[in-house]
Amino acid sequence: MTAPTGTDPRRYILSEHAFSAPALEPALYIVSTPIGNLGDITVRALETLAGAAVIACEDTRVTGTLTHRFGLKTPLIPYHEHNADKQRPKILETLERGEAVALVSDAGTPLISDPGYRLVRDVVAAGHKVVPIPGASALLAGLVGAGLPSDTVLFAGFLPQKGGPKTRRIEELAKMPATLVFYESPRRLGATLATMAEVMGADREASVARELTKRFETFERGTLGSLAEHFSGDAPKGEIVILIAPPEDAPEADESDAEALLIEALKEMPVSAAAKKVAKQTGLDRNELYKRALDLKASSAD
Template sequence: MASKSADAHDLSRPKAETRDRRFAIGVTSFNAPAAEPALHIVSTPIGNLGDITVRALETLAGCDLVACEDTRVTRVLMERYGLSTPLIAYHEHNATKTGPKLLAALDEGKAVAIVSDAGTPLISDPGYRLVGAAVEAGHKVIPTPGASAILAALVGAGLPSDTILFAGFLPPKKSARLARLEELKGVSATTVFYESPRRLSATLADMIEAHGPDHQVCVARELTKRFETFERGTLGEVAGRFAETPKGEIVIVLAPAQAREVDAADVEEMLREALFDMPVSAAAAHVAKRTGGDRKALYKQALAIRKASEGGETGNAGEED
């Protein structure tokens, strides 16, 4: 049972009461109920087609229309599970033209599903624009969770997962990429990036420049597929394993920044540097953020330094809030 692509006329047909809403798992066929009129965000496999959920299959079968990045890619999934719901391409190059058509279908009370080529929609793709427009127009949005390259890489990396930051794709040019890495340098969270295979070596080199060769990292490749790999170790070690351009999709999981251990002399030096161009309260807050120290204690110390430097007088004694 093959799926078909939707054209402008397909948005208003087939009728809900006549369209085939079956899906198949192996040799067994199931009938899906008509999906609730809404925009359904449906997660699909990131590689292994067996990672689809039953709820996702029911939703794709029960919707009136499936919006996808590439109909050729989604059709493979549809044919695997005997789905016949019409497909329509929706991606960054046609979003302005196709988005209003999808909203019109929602206005007519239809159930519209949106999928990406792989994984959870809206993660580094333009689907968020459609969701935003649907919400603004008063339509219900229903997420159907499932496979995600971010989570698959994170749980397989062996790095802290209590606090995470997804940073998407880094800029392609070296200067901009280094600037972005510097912005993220002090983040006390495990940071997850997507990267293209051809830029992986350059990106790892820039990460070494920003974080040093001893910073822990994991590079996950071809997640859920036959040649899935996790390369774990220091940036220096892992970068050496990718001297040649690898094949497949890449996820980089970078360990959190380590809190700098400082002694009393370090703290005093930081305060003196901060006081050079900051008032006492701002200097205390600045050093507290860098060291994790108590702001009030640092304020008192900074105030004492300021008084000593001014011969026992200060105009900032009342600035603590």
């Protein structure tokens, strides 16, 4: 790295020392940025942001805070889901001219739970190179601090906001033999944890990570039931990551066991609730149990 001049467009500042970034080959660079603590920026990310012809970002005001902090002079252009169709051709034109484009999100690693993959797909289709610049990610920070198994992980992103679709999605994921990772809004956290406890079981091990890398970073660890109770009051502040341990191996249940349990459950509750209860008890498919419960209900009425 060489000492930059005062007008060097590829300049960046780190620990009050100015550097000049090396020239970049033409490509779309997917650059991870800090999720809270600006100290998590990598030297390679700074070099890339300084050396690019333009930085495409969700919000120029948010990214402007980062570029100002490190003395970056690279022009910023907005690129988000509402203007993507308009901006995507301009980015492709920049690449066609043999220039480098950096893509960032407001925080963390771009394309994780955002629609930026469409730009990557179009850039690849046009014959241009895509270069990932790894770094901070709430998904990974939450995972390594949760104390849950990390050999098999399923990132589920944001759940549907409405109750019915949300419950169905949680039911779909409940039996996955992996640690589940979700992003969630603070104001929906309590209700989401309550639904997870109901569907997956109140005793299932879980963790809630909040304000990762920031001053008030916290990890609340326990069961889904205890966490649902803990967050049942006022909504907490900050970004939220929910992590849920894989389900414990349930003993296999045969059809006669399931039928006996359904008969007992139908004495106290409607068909849907009975099927749900027995699904939790046996690990069998809820939809199949619902059909069987309907048959049992019809048989008992004859």
